[in-house]
Amino acid sequence: KPSKEGESHADDSPIVKAFRVFQKELDNRNDRFERIFKLSRDITIESKRLIFLLQRVIGSDDPEKLLAEAAEKIHELHSTKFLEIAKELEGQDSYQYLRAYTSGLQEYIEAVTFYYYLSEQRLVNLDKIQKQLIFPKLVSVPVESSGTDSQEAGPDAKQDNSDPSCSDDQPKPMDHSDDNAGNSSTKPEPTGSVSPAGASEDKKTMLVHVPPSEYMLGVADFTGELMRMAINSVGAGNLDTPRVVADMMRVIHNAFTVFDNASRELRKKTSVLRQSLQKVETACYTLTVRGSEIPQHMLTDVFTSTAAS
Amino acid sequence: KPSKEGESHADDSPIVKAFRVFQKELDNRNDRFERIFKLSRDITIESKRLIFLLQRVIGSDDPEKLLAEAAEKIHELHSTKFLEIAKELEGQDSYQYLRAYTSGLQEYIEAVTFYYYLSEQRLVNLDKIQKQLIFPKLVSVPVESSGTDSQEAGPDAKQDNSDPSCSDDQPKPMDHSDDNAGNSSTKPEPTGSVSPAGASEDKKTMLVHVPPSEYMLGVADFTGELMRMAINSVGAGNLDTPRVVADMMRVIHNAFTVFDNASRELRKKTSVLRQSLQKVETACYTLTVRGSEIPQHMLTDVFTSTAAS
Amino acid sequence: MASTQDIFTDFQEYLNADHELREEIRVVTRDMNQLVREIQTVLQVIHQPAQGTSMAELCKTAEDMFGKGKELYRQLAEKIPENQYYRYSDMWRFVSQRFVYLAGLIVFLRDGRLVTREEVAALLGVAVQREDGFHIDLDDFLMGLLNMTNELSRLAVNAVTSGDYERPVQISRFVSQLDAGFRVLNLKNDALRKRFDGLKYDVKKCEEVVYDLTIRGLVGAHNKD
Amino acid sequence: MASTQDIFTDFQEYLNADHELREEIRVVTRDMNQLVREIQTVLQVIHQPAQGTSMAELCKTAEDMFGKGKELYRQLAEKIPENQYYRYSDMWRFVSQRFVYLAGLIVFLRDGRLVTREEVAALLGVAVQREDGFHIDLDDFLMGLLNMTNELSRLAVNAVTSGDYERPVQISRFVSQLDAGFRVLNLKNDALRKRFDGLKYDVKKCEEVVYDLTIRGLVGAHNKD
Amino acid sequence: MASTQDIFTDFQEYLNADHELREEIRVVTRDMNQLVREIQTVLQVIHQPAQGTSMAELCKTAEDMFGKGKELYRQLAEKIPENQYYRYSDMWRFVSQRFVYLAGLIVFLRDGRLVTREEVAALLGVAVQREDGFHIDLDDFLMGLLNMTNELSRLAVNAVTSGDYERPVQISRFVSQLDAGFRVLNLKNDALRKRFDGLKYDVKKCEEVVYDLTIRGLVGAHNKD
Amino acid sequence: MASTQDIFTDFQEYLNADHELREEIRVVTRDMNQLVREIQTVLQVIHQPAQGTSMAELCKTAEDMFGKGKELYRQLAEKIPENQYYRYSDMWRFVSQRFVYLAGLIVFLRDGRLVTREEVAALLGVAVQREDGFHIDLDDFLMGLLNMTNELSRLAVNAVTSGDYERPVQISRFVSQLDAGFRVLNLKNDALRKRFDGLKYDVKKCEEVVYDLTIRGLVGAHNKD
Amino acid sequence: MASTQDIFTDFQEYLNADHELREEIRVVTRDMNQLVREIQTVLQVIHQPAQGTSMAELCKTAEDMFGKGKELYRQLAEKIPENQYYRYSDMWRFVSQRFVYLAGLIVFLRDGRLVTREEVAALLGVAVQREDGFHIDLDDFLMGLLNMTNELSRLAVNAVTSGDYERPVQISRFVSQLDAGFRVLNLKNDALRKRFDGLKYDVKKCEEVVYDLTIRGLVGAHNKD
Amino acid sequence: MASTQDIFTDFQEYLNADHELREEIRVVTRDMNQLVREIQTVLQVIHQPAQGTSMAELCKTAEDMFGKGKELYRQLAEKIPENQYYRYSDMWRFVSQRFVYLAGLIVFLRDGRLVTREEVAALLGVAVQREDGFHIDLDDFLMGLLNMTNELSRLAVNAVTSGDYERPVQISRFVSQLDAGFRVLNLKNDALRKRFDGLKYDVKKCEEVVYDLTIRGLVGAHNKD
Numbered sequence A, B: 001k002p003s004k005e006g007e008s009h010a011d012d013s014p015i016v017k018a019f020r021v022f023q024k025e026l027d028n029r030n031d032r033f034e035r036i037f038k039l040s041r042d043i044t045i046e047s048k049r050l051i052f053l054l055q056r057v058i059g060s061d062d063p064e065k066l067l068a069e070a071a072e073k074i075h076e077l078h079s080t081k082f083l084e085i086a087k088e089l090e091g092q093d094s095y096q097y098l099r100a101y102t103s104g105l106q107e108y109i110e111a112v113t114f115y116y117y118l119s120e121q122r123l124v125n126l127d128k129i130q131k132q133l134i135f136p137k138l139v140s141v142p143v144e145s146s147g148t149d150s151q152e153a154g155p156d157a158k159q160d161n162s163d164p165s166c167s168d169d170q171p172k173p174m175d176h177s178d179d180n181a182g183n184s185s186t187k188p189e190p191t192g193s194v195s196p197a198g199a200s201e202d203k204k205t206m207l208v209h210v211p212p213s214e215y216m217l218g219v220a221d222f223t224g225e226l227m228r229m230a231i232n233s234v235g236a237g238n239l240d241t242p243r244v245v246a247d248m249m250r251v252i253h254n255a256f257t258v259f260d261n262a263s264r265e266l267r268k269k270t271s272v273l274r275q276s277l278q279k280v281e282t283a284c285y286t287l288t289v290r291g292s293e294i295p296q297h298m299l300t301d302v303f304t305s306t307a308a309s
Numbered sequence C, D, E, F, G, H: 001m002a003s004t005q006d007i008f009t010d011f012q013e014y015l016n017a018d019h020e021l022r023e024e025i026r027v028v029t030r031d032m033n034q035l036v037r038e039i040q041t042v043l044q045v046i047h048q049p050a051q052g053t054s055m056a057e058l059c060k061t062a063e064d065m066f067g068k069g070k071e072l073y074r075q076l077a078e079k080i081p082e083n084q085y086y087r088y089s090d091m092w093r094f095v096s097q098r099f100v101y102l103a104g105l106i107v108f109l110r111d112g113r114l115v116t117r118e119e120v121a122a123l124l125g126v127a128v129q130r131e132d133g134f135h136i137d138l139d140d141f142l143m144g145l146l147n148m149t150n151e152l153s154r155l156a157v158n159a160v161t162s163g164d165y166e167r168p169v170q171i172s173r174f175v176s177q178l179d180a181g182f183r184v185l186n187l188k189n190d191a192l193r194k195r196f197d198g199l200k201y202d203v204k205k206c207e208e209v210v211y212d213l214t215i216r217g218l219v220g221a222h223n224k225d
């Protein structure tokens, strides 16, 4: 084979020699960016499927089964695509590659936020999401805290090796659910003492960094799924869901209006959020107005029979 | 593991049963699209590198070595990424997936057209490009025409197994350089008797279909590289190249103005082509004007010494 | 340089042939659109049936008109070179969706069930699968069904106005099942997904009509399944 | 619902801190831009040297001004949290390119050779590699070099006007070598590639000046290498 | 070279004349827009009629105001050079559509039927056909009708609020007929087509109001024809 | 050459002064935006009143917060050189609109009527007319009113959910009157016009809510005036 | 009911006629575009004249091809209903501009002067003024001239390469006069204005070519008039 | 409801007044643009001077035409309510820039130096500073200077064609000094900055002309100061 371009030639001028070195650095970075970008695309696709799955929970005969299936999928995402990204980012400044994985990450946050809302009826915080994306390093020094806390019902708790895709050299995500780390990662980074971007807190781990702004954009998208669910639930005869969802969405909406000047992106999402909220409020209204025509107990009967279809 | 979504459940309604079948068809198609899209991205990157390599030919001490290196890379692209796409497209209507691979294909055509222009000083036709993207099927019935014609000096002729990446189960691209096929593939397909889209001409081969319009878009981009080369060659003391290139570009430009109404894409490319042509014409002009100040033989001397630096 | 010129001459011929074929396709699809409008006009009567309108007769009339559609699809299929379906399919995608919608409407009105891909293919004289020849793309079949549900939710409302209280119940059950079917699919973020997002409003509308009938005792609460 | 509220409060704090840091960076980079303009003004004199202007002195003056640049980079580096370089680097990217361009110009004028990354890093008191701390990104180093070639082709023209016929020959050879260097790189289709596309015009301009001198016997045809 | 100069002097005169004419047209269309707003204000009362408001009187008042419109159209027609209607028609297209909409509304409220082109032409003192002089273009007539249906669907809702249960039934029937009419047309993919796509929402809204009245027994079922 | 240099030095001083003033204004308007968001948060409660929430108390709380706004406007007015209001007004235009919107909302909730320009001016401690000093531009006052109607139509919906059937009737009447007022205006084709085009959706939404209540007998018909 | 339906049937006839006319126009303008491209191909040779190419013969060949253009304009004019020129003129506007550009180029190459509107009209067999029948609109005539200057500045460059040093001088003078002519016009802010803004680059390009020739003594200075 | 109506009536008056004033301003600025075009036409002659054209006379003619400009600025200033300059200044910004450009050109041609703000103000009869009345905004003054340099680089080229070899040397030195002046400014990232970025091309062009003259011995080297 002919000699590779990257190799040095005897007859190069000093300038050309220097540039051959530059080339390697450029190629390395571009290749890494490309690999992360492709992983992000996969994550986007999987997250969209996950959301579809979760939309079937309300009105399902066996919601627990669906949630378990979702947890399985989330776990699989951690142990494959996210782990691979974490490997790529090890020793790197993750902001350099943020553009490569932000879109997959946001879609993932939308999905996982939705999952936790369905499981725990609350908005999951960034800290929990971030922790699930911390992995032990491959050069395995025995890690003390690798024993899982079984109190956690999330997908991260599922650490048995029944998943065939989880072979020996693929580590499991770590779950530091002890509180000593606090919510440091939602704290302002620039002034924080730890540096979650790229270098993880101790030298035995690596991570996929989740910047708070990406988290919030994912949360905004999540409210769109809440709206879909609320509207669907009316058809399924579920009379309480719209009101519960509206309450949750109002809290988020009010919060967003407080910092909607932070970026054009957030402002755009806020306006979509407001539209979604109004759709849910209209659903609540419709239930009230229609419900006014018969006594409450009879209303419930009617909807229960309707839901049975 | 929980049962897959695709599986049928006993309690499904007939409609849901029908939709589970639909789902498989949709997923198959989307997954295939995604795989081809990623291969196309790789081809784009490799083609861009190839073009950079080829831009070094003019003014190089050893152009033959660079061209050989390029031929090697083209051959490698055939036997890896393009072969994989051909496998994906086997038995499919390639127009259904054209959007997935068109951008990589166009960049590849730009590169390979440039390669042939440098090797043979002419525009390579579609037929030759298409033939290099026909591969024998994996289910290997002995193929009679697999003996290569050594008359062809292109990258396709390089079929020794010195390339370690070319293992046994990776077939070599076939080269039907016998002329009985004519240039049938640049002939209007709708009226043609063969159907190059997806189903290859005989059942023993598979191919990556190159529609004439994609070929022509690649050719348009190639003229941009011609312009770059012409301007660079002036700096390298090469006085003839701009005129030769301008002639070639004028032929292409005039042809494009004839069919520039065919699509918005072609129209845009035509306008860029015109700008490139004017840059080369200006270079020719400058050489003429400046050359007017001394006798021609002296001019050549001057530039020869300049070029030696 | 002669050979370079040949390349461009060939390409010009290719473009001309492509252009002519598109013109021919346009002629056929225009007739198809015209036919679709005519069938639709026939079926619009269901929303405001005059005394004595027979649903069965309406459906028969509409179905018979598909005969001309068969002929048009035969002409169209003839024109499309093998394996170039997707090269031109944007030109008949929309009208095919409308044929599916009309076929689906007829079958539901007549038999109260979902039309199959096989039935649609038979009505239009085309293949079911791509491998077997000119076909209706699955995306277009599904889009046609979604257009149908919108028409059905409107029919649920108008049936009540016409004094028919059973139809809404039947429609509501059917649209709910279709909704369940669509939820099985992993849709990409495309036109189909967007249109499917609107299905929930049809479901809701139908449910509300049934609710209105139920609380007034116009239909029995338990005759729904 | 309290916990949800907390999340948003945290997020607000995050945004505020980010905003403040950006403000602080802006203050430093404004001073950097000011300094760059001042050094540039000193160096502009090369295009129209007064009688008795010493190139060596000019370079010395300009180089000394980098002392203040060092101090500014120290301040900047201090502010950037470890490993968040690329989060904010768009804010100093442009000014860093200009520092590289000026450093490259000084070194060429003085020593007739390409500045190294190490020299630039030393002049500005930053690290050479990302791993070792605050650094000048390779992209920005390269962009700075390309800006320099544009200035050099202008100098080749003006040197002739000032009666200096050796400088253009030196510049032409140097710019050609740089061009050869850049051709080795596989650039993506980004800003760097676009700027590199312009380099060929600088090369051409310099060659033309040398040509003009050569045909008039103002420099020997063979003293070029 | 005098001739080159002459050519441009001629051009300038041409351009000046065009500019002035456009200014004059603008003055008239401003008055037209003012008048349209005034008529609209009169007719807005139909949505919230005070005790004892007479629909007939309202219509009479509004119709009388068309007198001034006639005068304005006369002024406009006078200014337009014979047969340059389509050169400038974009300037009055929109206001003509609004006149049609108002005329259509008045005729429907008074007589319960569709306004004819002849009636609109008579109200505005213009020709019906292009051949006979200044006219309202057919596209604009149709667009005006589509704007009217939007107003009617709103009226169907408000009539119920005012306790008038017959009006919605009449509107629903009328809007359905208009819809059937438009469906016959083979519209191009232009503004008219886009606006027509919105008509189905008006039809649906009206049908739902009639449904609400029917299911509550406020109007009888089967009263469709 | 010295004089040229001097000229540019003067220019720089001028530019610096302008730049600094803009910075100071930005500081005040940032605080204003913060305050607006806080008041807005207080008033969001109207959409979801807890048991025992008093609308009067809410309004009182919100109104008291305008005290800080008064102070901020005082600071702002102080900074603006006499009669350069329009040179910088784009910087506070948007926040002033939001103050108007909030003031309008409070007055309507409390007294069921339109806020006056005088009231807004008094709440913010600014002049009513430009001649009398720092004022709220009329365009911004009107834009604020239009922003308010959107919030009111949302309130009409949510009030029903909370069991308050009188509020929607009051809102619908109020929004209709505002609409009639705006229709009288001859708006240019600007932001105000565009926003006004959106008002009709709010009017329609409110009318539909009243319709829903009326047809179910939850409020009486004919209660319009 | 019948009358509503009848009205729409009439409309359909009108729309169909319009639709068919547009199709017919499209067929003619397609041929026109084809012809324009062919003439253009003939004239492209000027940029790269082979030994012994006669400019006069080239112009003759190109001019003869206008014969077919005349026939096509005859067909087109025949189709356009009297005085509906501006209703459809967007369909041939662009191709007319290209005919003007080609005619202007031929006349300049042959006679070194500006083509007149009369000559263009004669070449295409159309009227000069709107009043006298089918014509080329003045805007399109001017746009055609502006397109010509771009081709001429390119020719100035290529003529030098072919060793013709007089052509650029002639072109530069001509383009300057055109520029002076256009500067007198008070153009609206439209496509024509935008294209005129580009003319200055053509003027400059031509002036630079003449400069290059002059400074090398290839043409004499002071040969301006 | 009377008070609501009053608000809208007041606003209408406000809008009308604003509209009328804008119309009046437009009239004056149209005349200004016309005048600018006329002066420009006079000055265009410098690029192709006929035998015996006197630069001094040309300048005199052009300067005299500023008399009419003075009158127009007086009319304009009169219309602008005290201290509402920036409310409307976008309407005359562009034309003022062109006046500055023309004044700058005249002064340079006559005296070989930069025009001062005072001179421009005097020529147009306006104040120098905002505080003293109607003035030319500094941004516009600077923009006008930048437009002038573009015209000067063109003049450098054309002067050579006319056999005038001293003018380019003078221009080159002048443009360089202007460039040095602008480099002192800390420009924001706005239109001015963008236009300033274009200045370097003018500088380069002029330097190349001087180079061409020097290398051919048409002017002596070292004649820089």
Ligand SMILES: [Mn+2]
Residues within 6 Å of the ligand: A051, A110, A221, A222, A224, A225
């Ligand atoms: Mn989503």
Ligand SMILES: [Mn+2]
Residues within 6 Å of the ligand: B051, B110, B221, B222, B224, B225
């Ligand atoms: Mn390229």
